Amino acid sequence: MSHAENAIAPRISLVVPVYRVQGYLRACLDSILDQSFTDFEIVAIDDASPDACGRILDEYAARDERVVPVHLTENQGIGKARDLGALRARGDYIFFLDSDDTLAEGALQAVADRLDLTADPDILLLNHVRTYWTNRVQASAAGEMLAAAGKDVFTALERPEYLTMFAVVWNRVYRREFYVGNEFTFTDGIYEDALMVYKTMLTAERIACLEQVCVEYRQRRQGNSMRTPGRKHFGIFEQYARLFAFLDERPHLEPVRALMFERMVSHFLFTLVRPDRIVPSDRASFFKRSAQQYRRFKPAGFTRPEGMTGVRFELLERGSYPAYQAFELAGATKSKLRKRALKTKNVLGRKAYDQLYRMYQRRPIDENLAVYSAYWNRGVACNPAAIYHKAKELAPHVHGVWVVRAGDEENVPAGVDYVVSRSPRYWEVMARAKYLVNNVNFPNEIVKRPGQVHLQTHHGTPLKQMGIDQQRFPAAAKNMSFHKMLERVDKWDFSLSSNQHSTEIWERVYPCAFENIDSGYPRNDVYFQATSADVARIRAELGIQDGQTAILYCPTVRDYQKGFIPRLDLERLCRELGPDHVVLVRAHYFYGADPQLAALQERGLIKDVSRYPVVEDLCLASDVLITDYSSIMFDYACLDRPIVSYVDDWDVYSKARGVYFDLLSQEPGQTPGATATSEDELIEVFRSGAWNGERAAALRQAFRERFVQYDDGHAAERVVRRIFLNQEATPAVLPLAERTPAPRPAQATDRAGVTTGGTAGDADLVGA
Template identity: 80%
Template sequence: MNHPKNPARHRISLVIPVHRVQGYLRACLDSILEQPFGDFEVIAVDDHSPDASGRILDEYAARDSRVRPVHLDENVGIGKARDIGALRASGDYLFFLDSDDTLAEGALQAVADRLELTGDPDILLLNHVRTYWTTRVQESAAGELLAAAGTDVFTALERPEYLSMFAVVWNRVYRRAFYAGHGFTFTDGLYEDALMVYKTMLTADRIAALEHVCVEYRQRRQGNSMRTPGRKHFGIFEQYDRLFAFLDERPELAPVRPLLFERMAGHFLFTLARPDRVLPQDRPEFFRRAAARYRRHRPAGFTRPEGTAGLRFGLLERGSYPAYAAVVFAGATRGRLRKRAAKARTALGRRAYHRLYRMHLRRPIDENLAVYSAYWNRGVACNPAAIHRKARELAPHVHGVWVVRAGDEDSIPAGVDYVVARSPRYWEVMARAKYLVNNVNFPDDIVKRPGQIHLQTHHGTPLKQMGIDQQRFPAAAKNMSFHRMLERVDRWDYSLSANQHSTEIWERVYPCAFESLDTGYPRNDVFFRATAQDVRRIRTELGIKEGQTALLYCPTVRDYQKGFLPRLDLERLCRELGPDHVVLVRAHYFYGADPRLRALQRRGLIKDVSRHPAVEDLCLAADALITDYSSIMFDYACLDRPIVTYVDDWEVYDKARGMYFDLLSQRPGETPGATATSEDELIDVFRSGAWRDDRATALRAAFRERFVQYDDGHAAERVVRKVFLHQDAAPPVIPLDARTPAPPTATQLTWSLT
């Protein structure tokens, strides 16, 4: 790797404004720091981001001195954040990169080579691609134009066609002496890029081009400030007024005025037509302002472009919004209405109970009704169950109703109200409930009404690739429509998280407009509230003998195989460990009752706890956990008890499903304890004591620091206060070293005496 000879000065300074990008920031920084070319610095300006972006910057800065965070005490906006970063830069060149985009492989080396070859121009234009959440990659329209320049150096007047490139600052680098010498600064508001691009291009004496793809421009499905409708988009008019004032002061730039005028008018019309920018009620005023600028800035003798663009320019010149709307919006609106009507008929008109649902959707929302579901209506369980219990205590005015599958009614605890899925009352509560709480998604035919609140609790910390990341893995993506998945996620208002890792993953792989609640998982509250008496009672109920070491074995589902296929010879494991150990086996809930497990249980070799109603009780009863890729490891880590990772198919599973980190790496924060990849290794882990030695304990401590971040026994209370009572998510999270997990089992207590 090339490192700078003079640490006080660099070839390239990457200036990155950072605000609400915690789900994308790591990818951005990794793409920079992994570049083979190393003579750079990263000036990352935390624009008072309310999420964890600032902490992520500090984490990277602690690992790499080239990352220099700047934390602002107030939000100043992307333009001013860039200005602040540019003032702190020491590089020969400024590279303004957005914090949700990434650098392409070899980008910085290609930039450095072209700068040297072209004699350090004022501006170097760069190529880019657009990357979509669907994994589609689209080449830029400027590729051929950039390639045509070769190694030539020119001005914008000499080659005005380069003014037609996408007007953003991240697809070019600026010589810092040129940039600072002319006193360039960004203006407030949106569309500041266009003004900066045109002013710098028209000022530069030496411009060069690079056809190498340098920037991967992320097309965010939601969350981009440019794609949030509102009055802020009216700022485009002031930006172009400034540009034409700049041109008025420089008569020598008259030859490019028609080109820039055409770019301005096209930009106005593009913005007007976007429903994610200008709201329908604001369109007439936006059009009037655009028409006024059209007349004000039109160059003498300007000729409108041909075709559809010319027609729209003519309508803008006339200044009649009704005429423009009749031509442009009428056809599109009719098409949308037809699609919406067809979708409504499909979703709500096929059967009688859908007509019933439609009737209930017209009734008022019941502000004191909450609907709960877990694991596709499998009963009262997981985070929704813990939230329901706490809501009955703190918000008793909110009546809770559980959705269950037909035939599972007997599993509902006494005193808990429930409805059977797709029964007549089901449609009523789903239509009228103020709150809908689930650890998976509700069915596609459930409509999100204005005023309803959807709370997604999740049911684990992501180790396996999730959401849109699964598109790269055929076994995980089989028979899955990611468009429909994201339409379901669009209904979420809140998404629970137990740690920063989860928060970042959820926000990136579910690119929708929900709010993350860093509360901890309510189902894990019991791990900090259970007493020694609770632990003894559960072990007695499970038939664990006094003095026995209980090992909870929880393998997860394999996407690449059908049915439950034990990865472990349980009979041999029990025989090798002896009668002072007992193995509790819990197969994944996707699998039905397994006859092999029942047979082993009848012989007294294991305890099949696959259908035990509360996995939290099993964790409290167990002295150690044996698992593979199951997210139960993150929950069990709350108890600070040994975790053994047993995986005999790592490479196959990783290729089929994809992982966010390497469980077998033995790196702190990734491996929760001892590991084994074969039965012999697993048996040796227990015989040798490696499962609970100092090394395993240290790994577990690092794992807990990373993943037991918000779980402290008060998660459910924070959720109920935030969602049901509309209060702050209190109480604050207790520091990890001040938390007290459930007491150890009697067997664990004897370990400290031996």
């Protein structure tokens, strides 16, 4: 029997409005579905969210019938979405939960137990904590008050102090018959929670409390509509006007009118001084409206609070904003003023590094200049390089300049304009370029001017934990300032993604105001454009013989150890596999030249390609990839060639660095192919043929469906059209089944008719 056909209503209906929360939605849903208490449904209202939220809801609904998605065709706003969810709910109780928040472990069982214990009250008040991106957890102010209520059941008139709880609808659950029977609905605009809270609390005949923490209220660094400044915050006045109209119609509520008035005025004053709500130019106007509402709704005989709060009430009643400003200024200590001035100076001048740089910042932005960098100025590479070449084709009016490290000038390809980092011209192009393109962050000293466009391309799909998620892992977080990191991310305007997994991760771990471009990775275009002749040529230049199986071994860096430490006995591997296999070893670019690899290459056992300039060439030339946690596995999956995961230190790495999914699980979508955790297992994978067997192919297909989502050979074009030409990111992404990867080496040799052999090429090789 389906959920919809089930005649037994659940105990609790969680109503979850969903809009632009793709980075947080899975955590929200998981926190509900992982509860020990199971008698619930999730009525999730997709409020025409423009991101992947709708698809995520459908994915969860396909796995669990308790998830009931409702897709709206037009955005209605959170209030209307909640109203619709409440009408669709079938449970005894309605629990409004915001889709970027989570339930604490054991929350629903505690709620159900307290509802039983208090004989189904109209409203059950809940405790919560605030969680911050820094991993700080702050207890609510209501904990002691909730605990003091014990098992008591009361009304708001009997215990008016409970009207002072944080006025949001998600820290309480409502008996559905009470809520629907009284025809409660949310009003338009923000601050709708406060009006709903007070109206329901003042209507309820039976209120109970639960002191256990049930909701983890996420304090988003950016993206919260309540923390976005603007005139919309003036909507607070209409909401409180509605509240007092509600009180006027109910004379029996006169005893709490003064308390409601005090709550209203306190809310006005709180909102007034918040820079993330009211901008300075609007504060006088907001103060005037507050003063008008003060005088309009002031109860007869109202006594102002004592102390500084009372003075603010008095100044508001007088309606003099200059007097209020003077009071606030006088109340600030000299140390606070100095601190504020220093902060302002840092924001505006950010370290005034160099007179030359400041001079160039005063000159106009060059609308046809783009600056490119990759891997901390290591050269022309990765996604920025693919975008650079496509821009020369589609947007030739945009001149590209690359930033390179001193000493690397000779490695810049002929015809490519470049500047050396921190040279005089470097400061000029950084100050005046319209477009800044990088696969990592530019240095802290670089100031993003108004009018500049910063494109963050990234350089891999995240398996290991990234951004603020790294705070939980000491090996990853050492010597890192997450505040500084997010200040750098604040400069991004656009962030590229090659799959939905990445899009969700970037949005959550970099909580800043950039726009996602789900384009695919431009560096991977070559995997769909290279020909048989390209593949055969590269193999010949690398010295790979006819009939040899070329194994590309690419281990990644370990945060918990220093220097390159081979995880494999490469001499043994080559000996065991025999001369019909050749191993190309590419150490991570963080490491310098390795003498062990050099010695093995001198003996002809391996090919050390660690300094080979174009990793895409190596992928095209190889028959199979061996890697561990390197993001190269996601790029290599574009080629639809075998991938072997050799992870001998999974337990250590996953605990020290943190991972987003289990590479060894053998679950479709998590494991790209055959796996090995020891040298013996790895050798057996090749001897047995498991590396290229049916099971490996099935796992690779599921892996490609999840991670080769947008890569189709046209990613660079989509990016150039969106960023440089201000057009739609076209062409549309081809379905996976319609994409044709570059031919495999055996096919390439047959088709090209090329006899391979010779020596490896040098640094002038470029990608196909």
